[in-house]
Amino acid sequence: MKTAVIGGGASGLMAAVAAARSGAEVAIYEKLNRVGKKILATGNGRCNYTNMYMSIDRYHGKNVKLAENALNFFDLDKTLDFFEGLGINPYVGELGKVYPSSLQASSVLDVLRYEVKRLRVEEITDFEVMELRKNKDKFSIIGRDAAYEADRVILATGGKASPQLGSDGKGYELAKAFGHKIIEPFPALVQLKLNGKYFKRIAGIRFDGTVKGFTDKKLIREDEGEILFTDYGISGPPVLQISRKVIEELNKGRKVFLCVDMFPESSKVELYDLLSRRFNKIGYKSIEDGLVGFINKKLIPVVLMEAGFENLQKNCGRLNKKEIFKIIDILKEWKFEVTGHNTWQQAQSTAGGVDMSEVNPKTLESAKVKGLYLSGEILDVDGDCGGFNLQWAWSSGYTAGYFSSIV
Ligand SMILES: Cc1cc2nc3c(=O)[nH]c(=O)nc-3n(C[C@H](O)[C@H](O)[C@H](O)COP(=O)(O)OP(=O)(O)OC[C@H]3O[C@@H](n4cnc5c(N)ncnc54)[C@H](O)[C@@H]3O)c2cc1C
The missing domain is CATH 3.50.50.60 (FAD/NAD(P)-binding domain)
Incomplete structure (x- = not known):
C-alpha cells in the first residue's frame, strides 16, 4: 500500500x-x-x-x-x-x-x-x-x-x-x-500588545512574576514565570501561555486587561514593611534614587509616574503610608489594556x-x-x-x- x-x-x-x-x-x-x-x-x-x-x-x-x-x-x-x-x-x-x-x-x-x-x-x-x-x-x-x-x-x-x-x-x-x-x-502562544506610553523605555526588562488576564472583573487565565517587557508590550512564557484565552476574548469584541505582579512571593503588607524600613534608613535620598537596587533602574521613573508621583526628587523618607502603597499597587497589580497581539510570524501555535x-x-x-x-x-x-x-x-x-x- x-x-x-x-x-x-x-x-x-x-x-x-x-x-x-x-x-x-x-x-x-x-x-x-x-x-x-x-x-x-x-x-x-x-x-x-x-x-x-x-x-x-x-x-x-x-x-x-x-x-x-x-x-x-x-x-x-x-x-x-x-x-x-x-x-x-x-x-x-x-x-x-x-x-x-x-x-x-x-x-x-x-x-x-x-x-x-x-x-x-x-x-x-x-x-x-x-x-x-x-x-x-x-x-x-x-x-x-x-x-x-x-x-x-x-x-x-x-x-x-x-x-x-x-x-x-x-x-x-x-x-x-x-x-x-x-x-x-x-x-496562540504569541506575545501581547499593550496600551501604554512607556514601553520603549522599559523594553528588555525581565523579571519573575505573575500575569493575569481579565475581562471586566472575570479572571480568564493566569500564569507565572519569566516576563519580559518589550517595545510593544509584553512577552515571556507566562504571557504566551495565557495568550490563547486572551485573544479568544478579544476576538469576541471584549476588552481584556492584564494585571502584572512583579513580586508574587511577597504580600502587599510584606512589601510595605520592606519599603518603609528601607525608606527610613535612606530617607535622605530622592524616591527615584531610593528604589535603585530594589527594582530595575529603568523601571523606577515609570513605576513612580504610573503611581501618580510628579516630583520624583522628593525625599523617600517623607513618603506617607498611602504614598508607599501607591508604589506597591503598581509593583503588585500593574494594569494594562491589551490592544492586540503579534502576528502569525511570531506565533508558536495555531488555535x-x-x-x-x-x-x-x-x-x-x-x-x-x-x-x-x-x-x-x-x-x-x-x-x-x-x-x-x-x-x-x-x-x-x-x-x-x-x-x-x-x-
Ligand atoms: C518557534 C517555535 C517554537 C516552538 N517550540 C515548541 C516546543 O518547544 N514544544 C512544543 O511542544 N511545541 C513547540 N512549538 C509548536 C510545535 O513546533 C508545533 O505545534 C508542531 O511542530 C506542529 O507540527 P505539525 O507537523 O503539525 O506542523 P508543522 O511542524 O508546521 O509542519 C508542517 C509541514 O508541512 C509543510 N507544508 C505545508 N503546506 C504544504 C504543502 N501544501 N505541500 C507540502 N508541504 C507543506 C510545511 O513546510 C511544514 O514542514 C513551537 C513552534 C514554534 C514556531
Whole structure:
C-alpha cells in the first residue's frame, strides 16, 4: 500500500515512521528544501518534545475531548520509549518539560531522519502540494510540475503559525476541497500588545512574576514565570501561555486587561514593611534614587509616574503610608489594556483548524473522504506551552500513520 504524507513536520515525520513500520510504502511531500525545519526552532533550539504532566486539560479547541483517543493511543510513555529507541535520552527540566539531554533540537530531527531513511521512506522536498484529488480508490498528489499517486493520504501540513517555517495555512485549502470545514484560525502562544506610553523605555526588562488576564472583573487565565517587557508590550512564557484565552476574548469584541505582579512571593503588607524600613534608613535620598537596587533602574521613573508621583526628587523618607502603597499597587497589580497581539510570524501555535468532529477520533481518518487522514496542528487542537504541542503532533501523527496502514 502506498501512503503519501503531505508535510514533513513533526507530525508528518511521525506519521511516516508509523505507517512504514506497519508495512506501507511511504513518501513524504514537503514544500521546503528539507523536512523538519520547525523542529529545529522548538524550545529555543532545545526541543521541548513532551511534558511529564500530560493531561487533556492542557489542550484547547472546539471538540478537544475528541483528541483524547490519540493522546492515549500514543501517550507520554510510548513517546518517551519511541524516542529512547531512536537514541534520545530524556532530560526533564522545570515544570515537567522534557528535552533531549543533548539539549539540541537537531538531535530530535536527526534521529527521526535516520529512522525515515532506515525504513526507506522517500523524502520529496521542494514539492508544494497544490491539489489533492481522489478518483475511485486512488489519490492524486499534484504539485506545480509533477503528480504522484497513493492509496492513502495523511494531511500533516500544520496550521498558520510561523509561516516562514513552512506552515502558511494552505493545507486548509486542501482539506476544504474535500469538504472539511475550518474553524477560523487565530494565533496562540504569541506575545501581547499593550496600551501604554512607556514601553520603549522599559523594553528588555525581565523579571519573575505573575500575569493575569481579565475581562471586566472575570479572571480568564493566569500564569507565572519569566516576563519580559518589550517595545510593544509584553512577552515571556507566562504571557504566551495565557495568550490563547486572551485573544479568544478579544476576538469576541471584549476588552481584556492584564494585571502584572512583579513580586508574587511577597504580600502587599510584606512589601510595605520592606519599603518603609528601607525608606527610613535612606530617607535622605530622592524616591527615584531610593528604589535603585530594589527594582530595575529603568523601571523606577515609570513605576513612580504610573503611581501618580510628579516630583520624583522628593525625599523617600517623607513618603506617607498611602504614598508607599501607591508604589506597591503598581509593583503588585500593574494594569494594562491589551490592544492586540503579534502576528502569525511570531506565533508558536495555531488555535482553530479542521474540526475534530470531522475525523474519526480513534483513527483520525476523515469523515468526508475514505483513505484521507489528518494529523498535527491542521486539526483544531492546540496545547499549552511546555511540550504539549509536539506531543499532539507525535500522538496524532502516530495514530494516523498506524491506522492508515492497517486497514
Ligand atoms: C518557534 C517555535 C517554537 C516552538 N517550540 C515548541 C516546543 O518547544 N514544544 C512544543 O511542544 N511545541 C513547540 N512549538 C509548536 C510545535 O513546533 C508545533 O505545534 C508542531 O511542530 C506542529 O507540527 P505539525 O507537523 O503539525 O506542523 P508543522 O511542524 O508546521 O509542519 C508542517 C509541514 O508541512 C509543510 N507544508 C505545508 N503546506 C504544504 C504543502 N501544501 N505541500 C507540502 N508541504 C507543506 C510545511 O513546510 C511544514 O514542514 C513551537 C513552534 C514554534 C514556531
